[in-house]
Amino acid sequence: MDFSILSQAVPALVQLLTGPHLLFLLVGVGIGMVVGILPGIGGLAGMAMILPFIFGMEPGPALAMMVGLTSVTATSDTFSSVLIGVPGGAGTAATVLDGFPMTKRGEGARALSGAFAASLVGGLIGAVVLTFAFVAARPIMLAVGFGEQLMLVILALTLVGMLTGRNVVKGLASCALGLLIGTIGSSQATAEYRFTFDTLYLSDGVPLVIVALGAFALPEIIDVMRQHYAIAQKDLVGNGWLAGIRDVIRNFGLVVRCSILGALTGILPGLGGGVVGWISYAHTVQSSKDRSQFGKGDVRGVIGPESANNAKDGADLIPTLFFGIPGSGTMALFLGGLVVIGVTPGRSLVTNQTDLIYLIIWSLAIANVLATGLSMALARPIASLTAIRFTLIAPFIIVMIFMSAYQAKGDWGDIVALFVVGAVGICMKRFGWSRAALLIGLVLSQRLEASLYRTVQIYGLDIFLRPIAIGILVLAVISILFAIRTRVRTSGDDMALSEASRRNVRPQMLFAGGLLVFVAAMAYDAAQLKFLAQVFPLSVAAIAGGLLVVALVGMARRSHSPGLLFDADAEVSAQDKAAKGTWFLVLLLAGLPALSALLGFMFAAPLYTYLFLRRMAQASVRHAIVSALGLAAFLMAIHVVFQAEFADGLLQEFVRLPPPFG
Amino acid sequence: MATITRRTALAAGAALALSAGTARAQAVNFAGKRITLIVPYQEGSGSTIHGRLFAMALEKNLPGNPTIVIRNIDGGGSVRGINQFHKDAKPDGLMVGAIATGTFFQYILRDKAVAYPLPEFKPFLTSPFGLIAYARTDLGLGKDPVENVRKLIAKPPVYGGSGPTSSDLPALVAFDLLGIRQKGVYGLSNAESRAGFERGEFNLKYDNAASWAEEVKPLVDSGQATVLFTFGFENAEGKIVRDPMLPDIPTFLEVYEKVHGKPLTGIGYDVWKSLFNVRVMGSKMLVLPVGTPKEIVEVYTKATEAALKSDILNSPQAKLVLGEYPQSTGEASEKIFKGGLSLTPDQTAWLRDWLKERHKVNVNLN
Incomplete structure (x- = not known):
């Protein structure tokens, strides 16, 4: 490792602060803020918008603009996750779990400022990691082969153990369902179509953003419409932004740990960005002493994932710049932008154009500071919108959700899929099935299957001779033991239970039965395919089916195992007779x-x-x-x-x- | 008199139609219009970069300087996007499709999802891209490509790529014709398989020749990899010669002849040549929809010719994308397009049998 190139860091900073770079960086940050705040637009659209303009520009200013844009969207899309419960993507869905309940409590401004302060720390740590990682990244990435990637995915999957909700069987079944849904589309090994009903729409699987919107945003909207006059059920609390910063200072260790986790997930190949928020959320829960408030508005559940998400942005650049492997759609466009300005990612960029690399790193750091400042200034006025009567803003949110969904593939299938996932999500929330576990399963499904297949093809059992792979596997085992020992598992949906949930179990059994039918149908479909295409979905279906049967038998026997029988609707109507029925509200959405x-x-x-x-x-x-x-x-x-x-x-x-x- | 009147009327009508035709030819003007370029692959894909490059150059050279926006509709190996293009595009020049190798193969293999009549599209630009095959030296390979191929036949390597029905098809057929029985790991993007190659998990790979200097040469220089062959390039006389970007490396046909002692002939050659037409000569194309009037195709051809002389397409950035290969427009591109569709039914049958036997892939029939 040659650290002497670090000496180029200062000239790059001078260049950035003196030339036209700063201006272009500001333009990039401005666009990134706007596209991030608007639900459904996001960094991808922002990059697509500026790409035609950067052709023929000097590489320096163009890079400053692109980095500015991509690095702030993870900060600015927090607004919609926290304030209206609409996640900007699968990665930010973890922020919704505690951020939205805080908003409901009237603490939207505090959640936001905490998130922004954490983002700042995360972004800066990401920049520092990038500084050192790019010296050592090549050997690291060459050491992480497909076998190690498989172990990393398994390690990430074990974190589900912390997010199953009160009932472990239902939580694991949700995760297995997510894994199963992830197998829809063409199989990687044989290119055969699985469960696509001969539609082209499903041939590439269900888009993650559709599931994030359907499973999280729609049920939350229904919930608010049913019970509340405004999103914030109580008066807005205090000024917010000081409180948020204090939260971050108080939990500084957590923020740093989550940032490092996020940065590592970005650098190491094989995990992808969608899971970062969840990994850090699980870590936050795992490492906290008092876990009773998670899912009900614990500020740590906001600042953990937010710092990780922002740290990941810097680290994401490593696979992009070194190997041309983009970790996300935005990074794919970034890659396109590099080519347009005549910069080819790969060896020569990293060894011969280190000045550009430092320009990128400094742009990243400065963009994060700017974005935090802007967002903090906007937090209070935008958060005050949550005190408005909800029916006045609900139609706009509904329009935004459907518009966002349609941007996934630009196909009516997006809207149909959103509705189907939304209906399932509403039932999962109502009957206490972990939507977090579902989403983690879905995010990891394709990677798990692909790395499993590649590992078997390339290594077979020799994988157990590779020390790094074994090391990661040991970590996974420790993580499982941790999950078994723990007493409180959250899924973000927990509420106090009364006898109301036990009075009428038929709807709960019907829903679980419906899931079982879906699993059986998937298994039947997969059984028609070639061995390599069916082995993974069949194994997962067997696990999911087994867990569902256990749950159903328990329900039929009116088991007292915690959280097995759960009906949020029954609980609510037991307290509040005037609440509107779920299905009326679904029709309203339709x-x-x-x-x-x-x-x-x-x-x-x-x-x-x-x-x-x-x-x-x-x-x-x-x-x-x-x-x-x-x-x-x-x-x-x-x-x-x-x-x-x-x-x-x-x-x-x-x-x-x-x-x-x- | 009545007949004369009718005849006069007909003649007048014909004259009117004719003048309308010429008037339309003169009046093809896209001022204030928005043209959509449909790219059937992801943002950031090679086709998107190629498409953006030409979109920028065409904006300045089409009459009326229209705005050209790129719309990525990916899925189903380009089938979703091109189906959509065929369904939405009117023959008015306001929608252009970017087609690539996958679009051809899905059509040739008659994937049942295909809903576009490929031969009826009107190409106005084709961009060729050469291919280069290489392997890792830790299999005991040296500098001589022919010896190397013999060693790979004796000791099958591991290949990482996207799959036998994707744009890998020509390379896989070529390996097989040589007698190499590599083990395949599929579902990988090019960058992923390159990383796997560098880690030594795969030891056989091919790449776009335009990325030779950046990606392949460093591996060869450091002694990790050695080249096997290029696919070659078809010159103006219709002969397959060495790749203009890599003239020192023998072509597939040369290596085949040395390894087997006789040149490749028969149906094996015919199939290989058809795949070569698609994969190398017509690697990326821009097309107008079915039924586009000649005048509009001509306007696009002229604009493309002018664009190819413009600064944008002669910049170093553009060379990075297009390489040193000659670009074809108008009739020349039409010829390459037809060449890509030249598989006869028995050649298609050969290909299907090969996919079934060698890769256990059943191609869906219409």
Whole structure:
């Protein structure tokens, strides 16, 4: 290892602060803030937007702009995760678990500022890690082969043990379901299609963002609509931002540990960005003494994942710059941007153009400081929106969720899938099945199957002769022992139980039975395929089926095992007779896709907003019209600036309309 | 009189239609229009970078300087995006499709998801890309490609790639024709398989010749890897010659002849040549939809010719993407396009049998 190149760090900083770089960095940060705050847009759209402009630019300023943009979206998309429970992606879904309950308690500003302060620490640690890692990254990455990647995935999977919720059987079954859903699409080994019903939509599997939105955002919206007058059920607490910073200082060790975890997950190949938030969330739970408040609004559950998510951004650059392996969609576009400015990732960049590397690192650090400052300033005013009567903002959130979902593949299948996952998510929340475990299973499924298949092909049993692989496996075993010993397991949905959950068990058994039917159908479908395509889904289906049968038998026997019988609806209606029924609210949500199917989303969204505001919120005609027109203008702007597309309806089949209407 | 009137009317009508036709030819103008380029692969893919490069150059050279936006619709090995392109595109020049090797193979193998009539698309640009095959030296390989291939035949290597029905198909057929029976690990992106190769988990690989200097040469220089062959390049006389970017490395056909003592002939050659047409000569293409009028295709051809002379496509960045290969436009690209579709039914059958026997892949029939 040659650390002498570290001496180039200072000239790079001077270059960054004196040239036009700083200006371009600011532009990048600005765009990143905007696309991050707008739900459904995200870093990917931001990168796509600037790519045409950077062609022919000097590499330095172009890199500053690209790094500025990509490194702040993980900070700015916290707004929607914390305040409205809509995750920006699978990775940020972990922030929702405690961030949203804090908002409901009126502590949105505190959650936000804590998240931002933690992001700052994470981002800076990410930059430091990048500084040293790029000297040593090549040997590290060459030591981590497919066998070691398999062990890393297994280690990550063991963390589910902390997030199963109160009932371990149901939690593990949820995880197995996630693994099983992840096998939908073409099999990596044989390219055979699994459970796709001959649709092209499913041929590449269910998009992660759809599951994150369906399993987390939709159930939360329903929940708020059912019970609450505003998102914040209590008066907004204090000024917020000082409290958040204090939280971070108090838990500084945790923030540093999570940042390092995030950075490591970014550097090591094989895990991918989606799981970072969850790994650090599980670690946060694992390492805390008092675990009773997790899932109910423990600030540690916010600052842990946020610091890790931001640290990962810096580390993500390592596989991208060294091997051209992008860890995320945004990084894939970043890679495209590198080529456009004439920089090829790989050996020569890392050895001959270290000045550019330092420019990237410093840009990363400065962008993080800028983003934190901006976000802190915005936290209080934006958080105050949560005190508004919820029916007044609900239609906008619903529109955003469906719009975000459609950006996944630009296909009506996105909306259908969102609805199906949403319905399952609502049931899981109601009956106490861990959605966190489901999402972790899903995120890791393809990686687990792929690395398993590659390891068997390349190493066979020789994998147990590789010391690093064994080391990681030992860690996994320790992690499992830890999970077995622990007493409190959270899934983010826990509530006090009364006899109400035990009175009517039929809906709970019906849901579990439905899951069992799905597992059986997947197994039947997989059994038709070649050995390499069926071995993984069949094994997972057997585990999932076994766990579901255990759960069903327990339910039928009215077992008293903790959390097995659980019905949030029954608990709520036992307390509050006036609460609206779940299925009425689901129908209310279905109104938007139904209208879109007729008129196309661009017409349906403003109309839905108008009707919703008039009927549900009893808003004045003027208020409703102004809101609907404002939304239409916003959608237009998104279409023009970010080239977002909207779903077509029946109308567009018959009449040709100019975009974005058709 | 009535007949004359009718005839006059017909003639007048024809004249009107004709003048309308010419008027339209002159009036192809995209001022203030937004053209969509559909790329059926992910953001950041080679096709996206290629497409963006040409989009930027075409914006400046198409009449009226339209805006060109890229829309990535990936999935199903490019089938989803091109299906969508075929369904949505009107023959008005406002939508362009980027097709690549996968689009051809899925069509040739008649994947049942394919809903596009590939031969009816109107290509106006083809970009060739050479290929180079190489292996790790720790299998006991030396400097001589022919000896190396003989050793690989005796001791089958491990190959990492994306799969037998993907754009790997020509390389896998080539290895097999030589007699190499490598073990395959699939479902990997090119960068992932390159990392696996560097770690020594795989020992046989091929790459785009344009990435030779950056990615392959360092491995060869450090003694980790040795080259086997290039796919070669078809010159203007229709002869397969050495790759213009790597003239020191023998072609597949040369190595085949030395290893087997006789040149490759028969159906094996025909299949290999058709795959070569797609994978090397027509590696990336830009097409207009079915039924696009000649005038519009010509406007695109002219704009592309002008674009190829522009600064954008002659910049060092563009050379990094396109290599030193000659780009074809208009009729020349149409010819390459047709060459890629030249598989006869018995050649297709050979390919299907080969996939079934060698890779246990059943190709879905329509």
